Amino acid sequence: MKFRTILYVLAVSSMALAVGLEAGAAKPRKPKPTTGQQTTPQQAAQRLSPEMIKLYEQAHTGNPAAQNELGLRLLQGNGVQQNDTLACRFFGQAAKQKYPRAIVNLAYCVRHGRGIAKDSIQARDLYVNAMGQGGDSIVNVLDKASRNDIFLAKTLAYAYLNGKGGLKCNPGAAKAYLKRAVDLGDSESIYPYAELCMRTRDNVSAQKAFRQAYEAGNQMAGYWYGRYLLNGEGGETDPAKGFALVREHALQGLPGAMEIVGMCLLHGNGTEKNAEKGAEWLAKAAQAGNLVAQWELAECLATGNGVPQNLLQAFRWMDREAMHSSENRFKNFLNPKDGDNAEFKAYILFLQGLKALDGRDFTTVGKVAKELTKLKVPGNEGKLLEALVLLDADNPKRNVKKGFKAIEPFMATDQLVLFIVNKMQVAGELADLDQASRRKVVNDLEKLGEQGFGPAYSLLGDIYHNGLEGLQENDIKAINNWRKAAELDGLSYNSAQMLAQCYENGLGGLKKNPETAKKLRNSHRIQATPKLLELVPAYQSK
Numbered sequence: 001m002k003f004r005t006i007l008y009v010l011a012v013s014s015m016a017l018a019v020g021l022e023a024g025a026a027k028p029r030k031p032k033p034t035t036g037q038q039t040t041p042q043q044a045a046q047r048l049s050p051e052m053i054k055l056y057e058q059a060h061t062g063n064p065a066a067q068n069e070l071g072l073r074l075l076q077g078n079g080v081q082q083n084d085t086l087a088c089r090f091f092g093q094a095a096k097q098k099y100p101r102a103i104v105n106l107a108y109c110v111r112h113g114r115g116i117a118k119d120s121i122q123a124r125d126l127y128v129n130a131m132g133q134g135g136d137s138i139v140n141v142l143d144k145a146s147r148n149d150i151f152l153a154k155t156l157a158y159a160y161l162n163g164k165g166g167l168k169c170n171p172g173a174a175k176a177y178l179k180r181a182v183d184l185g186d187s188e189s190i191y192p193y194a195e196l197c198m199r200t201r202d203n204v205s206a207q208k209a210f211r212q213a214y215e216a217g218n219q220m221a222g223y224w225y226g227r228y229l230l231n232g233e234g235g236e237t238d239p240a241k242g243f244a245l246v247r248e249h250a251l252q253g254l255p256g257a258m259e260i261v262g263m264c265l266l267h268g269n270g271t272e273k274n275a276e277k278g279a280e281w282l283a284k285a286a287q288a289g290n291l292v293a294q295w296e297l298a299e300c301l302a303t304g305n306g307v308p309q310n311l312l313q314a315f316r317w318m319d320r321e322a323m324h325s326s327e328n329r330f331k332n333f334l335n336p337k338d339g340d341n342a343e344f345k346a347y348i349l350f351l352q353g354l355k356a357l358d359g360r361d362f363t364t365v366g367k368v369a370k371e372l373t374k375l376k377v378p379g380n381e382g383k384l385l386e387a388l389v390l391l392d393a394d395n396p397k398r399n400v401k402k403g404f405k406a407i408e409p410f411m412a413t414d415q416l417v418l419f420i421v422n423k424m425q426v427a428g429e430l431a432d433l434d435q436a437s438r439r440k441v442v443n444d445l446e447k448l449g450e451q452g453f454g455p456a457y458s459l460l461g462d463i464y465h466n467g468l469e470g471l472q473e474n475d476i477k478a479i480n481n482w483r484k485a486a487e488l489d490g491l492s493y494n495s496a497q498m499l500a501q502c503y504e505n506g507l508g509g510l511k512k513n514p515e516t517a518k519k520l521r522n523s524h525r526i527q528a529t530p531k532l533l534e535l536v537p538a539y540q541s542k
Contacts, residue, residue, distance in 0.1 A: 052079050059090060064099035067091070071105060075114065084115030095126075100134030103127075104141075111151065124155050131165030139167070153181040154189060161196075171200050182209075191218050198224065207234025214245075223249045223257055230260070230270055231419060243270030250281065256286035259293035266296075266306060279306030286317055287452055289489040295323040295329075302347035304378065311350040311381045315532075316416050320489060322532040330535045346377045352534075352539035358530075360394050364539050384410055384417070393429050400432040415453045418444060423459060426468055441469050450482075454490015457481045461495055475508040487522070496524035511539045 012122050024211030048056075052073070058066035071090035074083045088109050096100030107126035110119050131138045139156075146152035155191035157177035163169035175196035181189040194209030208229040213221035226245025228234040243264050249257035257282050265278030279300045294317045300306050301314035322330065334348060353368035365385055372382030383406065389395055390403030410417040422441045424430050430438070442463065448456035461481035469471035482499040485491040491499070502508050 001415050049079060059093075062093075062097075064094035064097040064102060066096035067103040068099055068105065071102065075105075077110070086115070088115040098133045100130045100138050103130035103133060104138065110239075120151070123151075124158065127152070127155050128159050128165040131159060131167065135166060139165075146177065148184070150181045150184045150186045150189075153177045153184065154186070157181070157189075171196055175200055175202070187216055190216065193222050194221065194224065203228065203233040204235050206264035207236060211236075212459055220249075223254065227260065230264070239264075239270030241270075253288070255285045255288040255293065258282075258288065259290045259296070262293065263296065266300075274304030275300075283307075284431070287488065291321050294318070294489075299344075303343045309346075309378045310414070311347050311377065311379055312384065312414060314347055315351065315354065319528050319532050322526075322528045322535075324454075327535060330532065334536055344382075346372060346375050348536075349375070349539075350381050350385075351536045353381075355533045355536045356539060357385065357388060357392065357534050360392070362389050362392070362395055362397075365389050368539055379414075388420075391424065391429070400430060401437075404430065404433060404437060415451065416447055419448060419453065419459070422456075426459065426463060442471070449484065449488075452488060454485045454488030455492065456490070457485035457488065458490055458492045458495045461485065461499075462492075465498065476501075479508040479510060491520075491524065493524050493527040496520050 015348040042253045055066055055070050055073070059070045071087040071094070072078070073080050074087035074090065076082070086402075091102045091106040091109065095106050103126055107123045107130065108114070109116050111117065111123035112128060114427050125176045126271065127142065131142065142156060144150050146156055154177070157174040159165040159167050159494055160177065162175035167173075175193065178189045178193040178196060184201045191213040194206050194213055197203070197206035197209055207225065210221045210225040210228065214225045222245045226242040226249075228381075229236060229238045229242030230246065243261070246257050246260050250261040262278045262281030262285060265274045265281060269274065279297070282293045282300060286297045298314045298318040298321070301310045301317065303309065321411070325384065333344070334351070349368055349372055353365050353372070356362075356364035356368060364390065369382040369385040369389075373380070375382075387403050387406035387410070390397075390399050390406060392398060404421075407421060409419065411421055421430070422439055422444050425439050425441055442460070445456040445460045445463075458481070461478040463469050463478075464471060464474045464481060465478035479499065479502055482491060482495050485495065486499065497520075500517040500520040502510050503520070506512040
């Protein structure tokens with residue numbers, strides 16, 4: 001699960017810094033009422049004590065301790081006429097010299113708008129900066145003050161959560177400070193506190209906080225509260241209520257909610273069991289890029305649970321998910337113990353055939369194809385493997401015309417087969433076909449894309465980028481198609497790298513966006529198919 005970088009919105013507190021440093025910010029003294037006559041600089045100077053004159057002299061020589069002390073005197077009206085603006089100026093001069101106490105005092109002024117524009121975000125950053133410069137002594141002071149100060153409690157939570165101000169990232173400590181803010185009455189901290197409880201596996205506190213946030217009007221909290229009611233990990237269990245809460249968000253298009261609704265329908269958790277509707281919800285979530293749903297949809301397709309059994313489509317979804325999941329998950333699934341996962345026998349056998357095909361072991365592919373045919377798999381993937389062998393360019397017994405004839409029936413019913421054939425044609429692997437049999441690749445891919453098949457847009461982007469299939473090179477169209485593929489979670493590894501490069505360098509009409517480029521690279525760290533097939537156990541003939 002993905003968490004926000006900043007878990008809360010900082011609010012300006014009216015409470016002054018309760019505990020100062022050795023010369024910390026204190027509450028200002030009330031200015032004495034004026035008589036209507038203005039004091040001249042000469043009169044003000046005559047009233048200064050020798051101590052204040054000396055302090056002014058030290059401050060003007062650049063002494064940060066003196067600058068900080070003078071700023072405090074000016075802020076408080078202590079021994080000198082109160083002047084918030086001048087106080088900020090001296091705090092700023094000392095802060096530039098990285099004097100921690102002055103940075104804290106400047107943060108106080110910025111936070112409350114004393115002599116400078118009020119800015120809670122800048123105040124937060126200044127407090128964090130002070131911690132980085134002053135170390136434990138500043139942290140300890142702010143910690144003590146935060147016991148009665150929501151703003152400082154949230155500032156410390158922010159610093160610990162993001163590893164700022166010289167602090168190590170510590171979600172547990174961040175959670176404790178957000179809890180402090182909640183206990184002090186800050187309703188905005190309830191939801192981020194609940195998220196951190198969930199992140200630190202404090203499920204009891206998480207469920208309670210999500211419920212509290214939901215009852216206070218936070219609709220997103222209702223989704224997480226519903227999840228806890230479904231799984232019972234937070235102590236309170238109510239599957240029917242949990243399903244209803246999660247379903248509200250599924251109807252609004254939240255992928256995670258759609259995945260949960262799908263699984264509830266598959267297993268009858270909190271609602272009447274309906275495998276067909278469950279698979280439909282999983283397909284929607286998978287299409288939206290939800291990784292868990294992609295895996296679960298692959299299992300449905302592999303076993304025919306709620307959908308017609310289709311081993312090739314199951315492979316497609318597991319192939320997409322392979323880029324993101326741990327190897328152990330696949331190893332446990334693909335290397336079952338005796339008697340385990342018998343329902344996936346046909347699927348694992350099909351994957352072994354694909355692995356053999358990838359390794360150009362055509363003899364093994366033939367054996368697997370025959371065994372699949374004996375199992376009478378509804379999709380007849382055994383015949384599909386035989387067709388792919390006949391079309392393979394490295395097969396000494398290759399027969400393109402015969403292979404194309406064998407694979408043609410699959411093209412009319414399976415998006416992925418149609419895509420594979422078009423991809424082979426783009427690569428020049430079907431040159432032996434007569435003109436009547438050659439596909440209109442661009443038309444086919446555009447139709448597949450309109451049907452929500454993301455990889456089609458990815459291949460279209462490649463075609464426009466390289467000027468294939470009789471088209472002129474057009475990077476604008478290439479980028480637009482790659483972006484559509486990314487939206488449908490169908491971007492290939494190579495296309496993802498090219499699109500990331502366009503964002504990095506501002507190519508093809510795109511503005512430079514290093515964050516988007518990084519996200520693309522992180523989402524496509526590996527080429528998924530080789531990774532998945534690498535984990536498939538080798539076929540052993542009986």
